[in-house]
Amino acid sequence: MVCALVGGLSGCGTWIHSDKQSVTIFTNPPETSVLIDNYLHLTAPGIVTLSRKGDHLAVANKDGYEPTSLNIDRTWSWWVVGDIFGCLIIFSPLCIMHDIDQGGYYTFDDKIHLTLHRHTASEPAPSK
Numbered sequence: 001m002v003c004a005l006v007g008g009l010s011g012c013g014t015w016i017h018s019d020k021q022s023v024t025i026f027t028n029p030p031e032t033s034v035l036i037d038n039y040l041h042l043t044a045p046g047i048v049t050l051s052r053k054g055d056h057l058a059v060a061n062k063d064g065y066e067p068t069s070l071n072i073d074r075t076w077s078w079w080v081v082g083d084i085f086g087c088l089i090i091f092s093p094l095c096i097m098h099d100i101d102q103g104g105y106y107t108f109d110d111k112i113h114l115t116l117h118r119h120t121a122s123e124p125a126p127s128k
Helices: 002-010 012-017 079-090 093-102
Strands: 020-028 032-036 040-044 046-051 056-061 068-072 111-115
Touching: 020 032, 020 040, 032 046, 040 046, 056 111, 068 111
Parallel strands: 020 111
Antiparallel strands: 020 046, 032 040, 032 056, 056 068
């Protein structure tokens, strides 16, 4: 009984799929440097583990290309339904609040695609 209560208070989403998610980042062109939230660095394609507690920003850079940024926004997870039925009806709203606070209510796309565009040639300086 105590185990069921503790499990219920932890929140289904956080308990089942954790507060982090692995996301694969692809770029066109490949072998592009990607900086996430100004501190996680990878060369794409690559996998990064993101906290579900908030949204993230990816910035891709490669010589000869314009830098590209993309917001990695979280969306509601299907575990919200589990919390509504399991926690609200059987246990306590505290587990729902736990999932919202810890990120268990949220998910990201499993695959993120970034496309960089080549630098355009500068116009020649005007003649004098």
